[in-house]
Amino acid sequence: MADTKREIERKYESDDSGLPDLTGVGKIAEVLDRGLVELDATYYDTADQRLAAAGLTLRRRTGGSDAGWHLKFPVAPGVRDEIRAPLSDTVPDEIAALVRSRVRGTELVPVVRLRSARDVRHLVDADGALLAEASVDTVTADRLAGKGGSAQWTEIEVELADGGDPAFLDQVDKRLRKAGVRPSKSPSKLARALEQTGGRRPGSGRQAKPVTAGDHVLAYVREQREAILGHDPGVRRDVPDAVHQMRVATRRMRSTFRTYRTVLDPAVTEPVSVELKWLAGELGADRDQEVLSERLLTALDDLSPAAVSGPVRRRLTTWASAKHSSVHGHLVAILDSARYLALLDSLDALLADPPLRKKAARKLEKVLAKAARKDFAKVSRLVTEALDLPPGEECDVAVHQARKKAKRTRYAGEAAVPALGGPARSLAKSMKSLTSRLGEHQDSVMARRTLRELAAVAHAAGESTFTYGLLYGREEARAADVETDLPGLWNEIRAKVSV
Structure with a gap:
């Protein structure tokens, strides 16, 4: 059975310096090291990438605490609803139904594989309550469909804890920018992978200005x-x-x-x-x-x-x-x-x-x-x-x-x-x-x-x-x-x- 999670996060470019010290930002009393997690995700789409053009991502991921199928819908900049279903070999029926209007009779095929080494930090307050999870992700992307190659990059991701105040991310953002960290130009890892392994990102073209x-x-x-x-x-x-x-x-x-x-x-x-x-x-x-x-x-x-x-x-x-x-x-x-x-x-x-x-x-x-x-x-x-x-x-x-x-x-x-x-x-x-x-x-x-x-x-x-x-x-x-x-x-x- 699929369930839903509201995901509120910010993504940033990263270099060798990694994650700046965030202790003292807002209510952050301590930054806890939660170790390295290996994630392996295969993203699915139609051959003409209809889901990506609409800002949707569908993946099958192993590793971490939420292995399974994930379908993400954009809600607002930095906000997505994630529909989760248990791990299986094929796209679960309840997930397939949610993209049927886009996919219709077209087959869903693997388009990109993303492998990430995620260095996780928990940002907690004085009582030990989780405020957000920050990670430094070292990503390797491989194009699986059509002509394309591979790409590698490192990014910082800060995801708000469930029920947290989004204004807290603004405080973290201010600290990161002061340290020279800049927001990512891509709204998601998949968007960046598609752009770097196979040309222009789907949906990036603009309609001509109406004249007649x-x-x-x-x-x-x-x-x-x-x-x-x-x-x-x-x-x-x-x-x-x-x-x-x-x-x-x-x-x-x-x-x-x-x-x-x-x-x-x-x-x-x-x-x-x-x-x-x-x-x-x-x-x-x-x-x-x-x-x-x-x-x-x-x-x-x-x-x-x-x-x-x-x-x-x-x-x-x-x-x-x-x-x-x-x-x-x-x-x-x-x-x-x-x-x-x-x-x-x-x-x-x-x-x-x-x-x-x-x-x-x-x-x-x-x-x-x-x-x-x-x-x-x-x-x-x-x-x-x-x-x-x-x-x-x-x-x-x-x-x-x-x-x-x-x-x-x-x-x-x-x-x-x-x-x-x-x-x-x-x-x-x-x-x-x-x-x-x-x-x-x-x-x-x-x-x-x-x-x-x-x-x-x-x-x-x-x-x-x-x-x-x-x-x-x-x-x-x-x-x-x-x-x-x-x-x-x-x-x-x-x-x-x-x-």
Whole structure:
């Protein structure tokens, strides 16, 4: 079974002088010699090094206290999440699943072997508690795939102890720099090995600066494709907010295809949009459940004890847990499906050979502004229609339709920000405010539907339904507040937007 560790570390170049004395830095009371450890790691990737290009590292390592398979995901500079699995001859299934969106049907092969002689020091405080582990690593790298050779270097690595304050590493950094030690130019040993044994480091090339309307739209689509791939492992691991962020990326891309139909040929993008809608729907089941559960439990917490009649909390938590478990299992199966992997292949193909139309080569300001104005006009029509309806089911549907169009317009504004600047940023900000308020209305609609269902089950079990009715009434009031506030909010937005 794989487990996860948050790794926070700094890497430095090293010469023959080794590790400077760190005693007295911050809370360091003593530097303990823990001896020499021999490590032998084989790194795996596709032949075209897709994992390395995304900043991921997958290795099988022997030696040391954590021998096994390690998969590392970048979180921030100097911060990575390391997924560990026991030592075996082949890549463990739970590890392989986390890179499936990158690898797909391509084989993982050994690309680099790194052998390190690690001279370990423990940095401890006055009570003997570990603050960080510092080591001087003498590394030998051998390229195993393609044309390449060998390389050797020595580096200093300082890794923060579990639960430590990252600010402590800043204190160590200051001392090392004062001693003439400089940060490593490579983010990892693998990146350095690939660069020194076989040319340019994968992923080191930069995209050309967007110039035309087509350039800007494709840059935004490429960003969303990367977000889908990047959040895939988090969805599989049930990381908080991963489902939401992946769903947002699918919606942003689909909205971009629809808004900028004069830039990208819809004959090519529409089939991809259909699949993105399918994926967003599958992701939505989990996300909507998460939001609804949190909303209902928070509302229950706001009630006085006297207003809670019967086992309402137990029924709510049981319902939420059962729903999430079922939905998440289904979602993981979706991410393993041939349909999902085919969608990723389609996105790669679209970006490799983009279906640009004539207007894609025109001045980006004119093309993007016109598309954004068109979307805003549609939002205006839908909001006006919703305002003309009395409270009820028809109004609920109209508000929901306005919210969906406002989201699309928000994403259109975001895509246009690099080209249009302030006006597009104002549009995106205003549409975010509108969708947030309209989202409160839709959440109330869904909460009332669920409360009715739960109340029916509770009644059949002989339980009191008083609390469900009370929560239902509060949800009605929250929706009414949105309907009351909407005219004023919409007038403010119309006064601000100037695309």
